Amino acid sequence: MTKRRADRTETTAQAVSLSIPLPLEDQLCFAVYSLSHAFNRTYKPLLDRFGLTYPQYLVLLALWEHRVMTVKQIGDQLGLDSGTLSPLLKRLDAAGFVSRTRDRKDERQVNIALTEKGEALQAEAGHVQTAIGSAIGCSNDEAHALKAVLDALTERLSQPKDPLIVG
Amino acid sequence: MTKRRADRTETTAQAVSLSIPLPLEDQLCFAVYSLSHAFNRTYKPLLDRFGLTYPQYLVLLALWEHRVMTVKQIGDQLGLDSGTLSPLLKRLDAAGFVSRTRDRKDERQVNIALTEKGEALQAEAGHVQTAIGSAIGCSNDEAHALKAVLDALTERLSQPKDPLIVG
DNA sequence: CACGATTCAATTGCACGCAACTCAATTTTG
DNA sequence: CAAAATTGAGTTGCGTGCAATTGAATCGTG
Numbered sequence: 001m002t003k004r005r006a007d008r009t010e011t012t013a014q015a016v017s018l019s020i021p022l023p024l025e026d027q028l029c030f031a032v033y034s035l036s037h038a039f040n041r042t043y044k045p046l047l048d049r050f051g052l053t054y055p056q057y058l059v060l061l062a063l064w065e066h067r068v069m070t071v072k073q074i075g076d077q078l079g080l081d082s083g084t085l086s087p088l089l090k091r092l093d094a095a096g097f098v099s100r101t102r103d104r105k106d107e108r109q110v111n112i113a114l115t116e117k118g119e120a121l122q123a124e125a126g127h128v129q130t131a132i133g134s135a136i137g138c139s140n141d142e143a144h145a146l147k148a149v150l151d152a153l154t155e156r157l158s159q160p161k162d163p164l165i166v167g
Numbered sequence: 168m169t170k171r172r173a174d175r176t177e178t179t180a181q182a183v184s185l186s187i188p189l190p191l192e193d194q195l196c197f198a199v200y201s202l203s204h205a206f207n208r209t210y211k212p213l214l215d216r217f218g219l220t221y222p223q224y225l226v227l228l229a230l231w232e233h234r235v236m237t238v239k240q241i242g243d244q245l246g247l248d249s250g251t252l253s254p255l256l257k258r259l260d261a262a263g264f265v266s267r268t269r270d271r272k273d274e275r276q277v278n279i280a281l282t283e284k285g286e287a288l289q290a291e292a293g294h295v296q297t298a299i300g301s302a303i304g305c306s307n308d309e310a311h312a313l314k315a316v317l318d319a320l321t322e323r324l325s326q327p328k329d330p331l332i333v334g
Numbered sequence: 335c336a337c338g339a340t341t342c343a344a345t346t347g348c349a350c351g352c353a354a355c356t357c358a359a360t361t362t363t364g
Numbered sequence: 365c366a367a368a369a370t371t372g373a374g375t376t377g378c379g380t381g382c383a384a385t386t387g388a389a390t391c392g393t394g
Contacts, residue, residue: 021296024228028310029206031317036203038324039196061191108342108389143195150198157205275359275372
């Protein structure tokens with residue numbers, strides 16, 4: 001299972017050992033990528049019962065906290081842009097979970113509000129959290145500690161460190 | 168910044184406190200979701216120079232290890248199915264990085280092999296790893312420890328624990 | 335007040351990611 | 365050996381995700 005790549009470093013002469021991409025199993029990013037998919041697959045059967053996708057569920061989570069938000073506010077909280085959110089919100093509207101109305105004060109904005117159906121869903125969706133919690137299978141403290149590490153890493157990656165673009 | 172949700176537990180009477188979805192900031196899954204996107208955004212400018220997407224880069228990483236793989240083998244390693252891989256591999260083929268040939272022994276299978284252009288890319292792509300490494304900004308040991316935790320969690324989520332489906 | 339810059343939402347185009355399906359090739363089994 | 369079951373790759377359809385663009389509304393500055 002533990003692969004050595006000493007042979008590879010010899011065959012490609014022009015590259016120094018350090019600049020050769022690491023094997024897939026060694027990559028932190030791939031672990032995150034895989035875990036993200038695994039979470040999605042875990043959520044899917046739970047959310048299918050409500051006809052929701054995971055990103056749609058995230059929007060509802062945000063709305064259950066704030067009741068009414070502009071598209072921009074939702075995008076800031078979830079890290080998504082209008083290109084993703086506009087059609088998603090249209091579908092949540094069509095499903096009857098939210099309403100979309102132009103803001104009277106600032107007609108550029110659109111207020112996304114929970115409908116009664118959308119509010120009512122919060123109670124039913126409680127099972128989702130408990131199911132996910134048991135699937136994660138670790139203590140709240142552990143989960144929080146892990147979350148803190150991931151958040152810190154996200155923060156670091158999101159800082160526009162120009163030297164990254166080797167242009 | 169630290170929100171209390173005691174008020175919410177009172178307004179929705181039919182649900183017990185524990186079964187109400189947690190606020191967005193508390194969710195481990197959302198942290199993974201955000202980190203995955205952050206990684207993607209970090210990789211994008213680096214891979215754009217080669218005309219590659221991150222999943223395409225993952226396929227090449229796998230091929231740089233194995234030289235030749237079937238679609239199934241790539242799918243097993245990356246956790247993707249043919250619905251995702253078939254068109255992706257067709258694009259990698261069109262770009263000249265891989266070749267696709269039916270297996271003589273078992274004509275159901277298609278062998279994906281690196282072209283010379285695909286092999287040559289490995290050396291050039293070395294910069295990507297170093298750039299990502301510096302963006303992550305933590306020691307190899309820390310990265311490995313974090314990866315181990317994420318892998319364990321992925322493993323746990325991937326086990327088909329039937330009780331999850333509350334049917 | 336006016337005009338240029340900015341902001342917000344929506345749209346378009348492209349590439350995943352996955353479910354559901356098709357079809358051919360192979361394996362199982364009766 | 366033949367029929368049934370399984371496997372491997374591809375296709376279709378739908379929902380993200382994001383870059384790039386559009387168009388309307390608002391803001392900032394002169």
